[in-house]
Amino acid sequence: MRAEKLILVIPITAIMSLGLINSALAQDSKHSFAGIKPELVADFIFSVIEADRTLYARQVVERMQETGTVIASESWMHRNALPLPAQMLLMGGERVEDKGIGLTYRLASLWPIYEKNGPATDFERKGLEAVRKHPETPFSGIVYQGQRPYFKAIYSDKAVSKACIACHNSHVLSPKRDNQLHDVMGGVIISFPLE
Numbered sequence: 536m537r538a539e540k541l542i543l544v545i546p547i548t549a550i551m552s553l554g555l556i557n558s559a560l561a562q563d564s565k566h567s568f569a570g571i572k573p574e575l576v577a578d579f580i581f582s583v584i585e586a587d588r589t590l591y592a593r594q595v596v597e598r599m600q601e602t603g604t605v606i607a608s609e610s611w612m613h614r615n616a617l618p619l620p621a622q623m624l625l626m627g628g629e630r631v632e633d634k635g636i637g638l639t640y641r642l643a644s645l646w647p648i649y650e651k652n653g654p655a656t657d658f659e660r661k662g663l664e665a666v667r668k669h670p671e672t673p674f675s676g677i678v679y680q681g682q683r684p685y686f687k688a689i690y691s692d693k694a695v696s697k698a699c700i701a702c703h704n705s706h707v708l709s710p711k712r713d714n715q716l717h718d719v720m721g722g723v724i725i726s727f728p729l730e
């Protein structure tokens with residue numbers, strides 16, 4: 536009898552203690568997941584935006600224009616044309632914002648074609664200036680909207696092709712007309728709530 540009881544007791548205790556260890560581990564890993572760095576989250580989001588922007592510009596707009604299939608035009612909605620890459624990015628950002636999950640992103644510049652694409656706050660102005668000087672280092676920090684903390688990160692947006700500078704240097708509303716190839720023309724501003 537005693538032996539049987541012991542056999543029963545040991546496995547139960549073993550299971551219980553395993554359970555405890557497991558839940559302790561789960562809590563621990565939950566803790567470390569909850570602590571994922573916002574810098575990394577912003578990097579993930581930016582990498583998707585950047586991939587889409589580059590692929591759309593190269594594989595859709597440039598290819599279709601080169602083959603004479605269809606052009607990209609700012610007034611694409613009113614004619615048979617593709618949206619400009621900047622318009623695609625901005626529309627994507629609006630669509631994401633409409634989801635109401637707190638994530639926002641847009642394309643901005645210190646010399647925007649449209650004022651709405653200029654820096655909206657001192658933080659954004661500082662960030663756009665910083666990425667202009669150090670294009671490889673995103674500028675980021677915590678900003679408050681009311682009581683709610685948001686992580687905001689700004690990544691440089693460079694003139695990767697001649698088309699960027701040709702269009703921006705000649706656009707009737709452009710305040711800057713001496714952009715050169717590889718210059719930082721602006722930045723992608725990403726923001727999401729921290730709680």
Ligand code: HEC
Nearest residue numbers: 609621642643644647648649652693694698699702720721
């Ligand atoms: C055919 C013209 C054209 C080309 C090519 C073009 N852009 Fe633009 N870009 C625009 C227009 C128009 C806007 C404003 C879009 C809006 O707000 O609706 C804009 C917006 C921007 C903005 C936001 C600030 C602003 O000026 O309003 C940045 C940054 C930018 N473009 C960078 C680039 C880069 C980098 C490239 C090349 C990869 C590029 N653009 C190619 C026309 C162009």
